[in-house]
Amino acid sequence: MTEGTPLVTVTDAAMTLRAVVSPAQVLRLAGRTPIEVNAQLDGSSGPFGCDLRDPRPTDADGEYSLLCAIPEDVPAVVGLSGLVAIRLDERADVLALPIEAVAGTVTHGSVYPEGSERPTPVELGITDGAYVEIVSGLADGDVVRIPSPSLLRQQQ
Incomplete structure (x- = not known):
């Protein structure tokens, strides 16, 4: 990924956030349960909870991505960039x-x-x-x- 490449982009009128994930990140997500998903849009209000449409990354045009719905009360326009943070299930005291x-x-x-x-x-x-x-x-x-x-x- 090059500098200035957006990590996520608002993609449609339904205000869906599309987060591009690498193949290595897809492997990390395999079989794991997202506990919490938050997003932040550049220039918009603070972080917000984001519901994933499907916790499994989809492959479209050779690129894996996750889609999450932007809540109606979050100011957003098509084309905004931002970040998505996913907290996955954790295990303590394991080998x-x-x-x-x-x-x-x-x-x-x-x-x-x-x-x-x-x-x-x-x-x-x-x-x-x-x-x-x-x-x-x-x-x-x-x-x-x-x-x-x-x-x-x-x-x-």
Whole structure:
């Protein structure tokens, strides 16, 4: 994204806010529940709650986006830019690893225990884009190799 590129744009007379999301952000949203969605339009009144029309990003013309309705009492005109903030469900006190330690898909992956040349399968939970929850396959205190040798082999 280049400087000056709007993050969101008011797109139609129904005053819908369209937030463009990257493929990495789409993965972070997968299987997660938005707890709170707020938006702010440039030059308009303060932040407001924004109801997502669908919590799953849609793909239109090769670009993923989320749509949320702007409340009627919020001053807005077509073409305004702004920001959308989405707070997702959170989990505390879970086993998590940096994403570069895990090779795999959204729900299943593998890690390499320190000193081992064989991968250990793990079940994955939610991610914030930097860390991924390990649902099963490892125990607290287990040490793994970072980055995953599987990821290094795929880059060669």
